[in-house]
Amino acid sequence: MPASQTRAAPDAGEIRALIARHEGLEGPLLPILHALQAEYGHVPGEAHGPICDALNISRAELHGVISFYHDFRERPAGRHVVKICRSEACQAVGGAVLAARVLDLLGLSWGGTTPDGRVTVEPVYCLGLCAIGPAAMIDGAVRGRVRAEALVAEVAR
Structure with missing residues (x-):
């Protein structure tokens, strides 16, 4: 669900x-x-x-x-769940910068949910898109070559 x-x-x-x-x-x-x-x-x-x-x-x-197990939550997630890849391959092509910018734009730390319940951001340790990183998953859909502003705009709707 x-x-x-x-x-x-x-x-x-x-x-x-x-x-x-x-x-x-x-x-x-x-x-x-x-x-x-x-x-x-x-x-x-x-x-x-x-x-x-x-x-x-x-x-x-x-x-x-x-x-x-990092996928189990003790509190409900936001309406949108964003998982940002933290693996070495994504880190080598800007994953750390992506993560820092997304967290900054949303005013969150890892595992946090925006006060309005719209977005939860979680780390994940490989999405299998190593050739087109940095990668993220938004509501179960994987994305490669992710840019922070575009990601945040997508979940802000």
């Missing part, structure tokens, strides 16, 4: 039902976290207790997994 279409906070019954659909899988934690994020746009705090209970894991173990 795109960030612009995330649902409101879940109730306990919805969370338990979602967990139940995945807990029989081998290694169910990641599928559960992905399903929650797909449904709500983030992994809601209300889901932590039921996940831990269903999988017999501690909250520390759950936090370790959520914080290890």
Whole structure:
């Protein structure tokens, strides 16, 4: 579900039902976290207790997994999600300058969301567009040879 279409906070019954659909899988934690994020746009705090209970894991173990994988969010993202490549290939062709300018234009730091909820900017460590960097992903669509002003104009709409 795109960030612009995330649902409101879940109730306990919805969370338990979602967990139940995945807990029989081998290694169910990641599928559960992905399903929650797909449904709500983030992994809601209300889901932590039921996940831990269903999988017999501690909250520390759950936090370790959520914080290890950069794609999981603990808060809803903005309507537009911009991921800027931080790999060496993109850095060599202006990726650091691109990132700094985008963050400056939006008044954000990495992982931040504009006060109006319009844009979230996140780092990503390769989009596979090494030959046409610097690269970014805007709402799931990859772009090469990205320029900061054009990127910001696109998500400002």
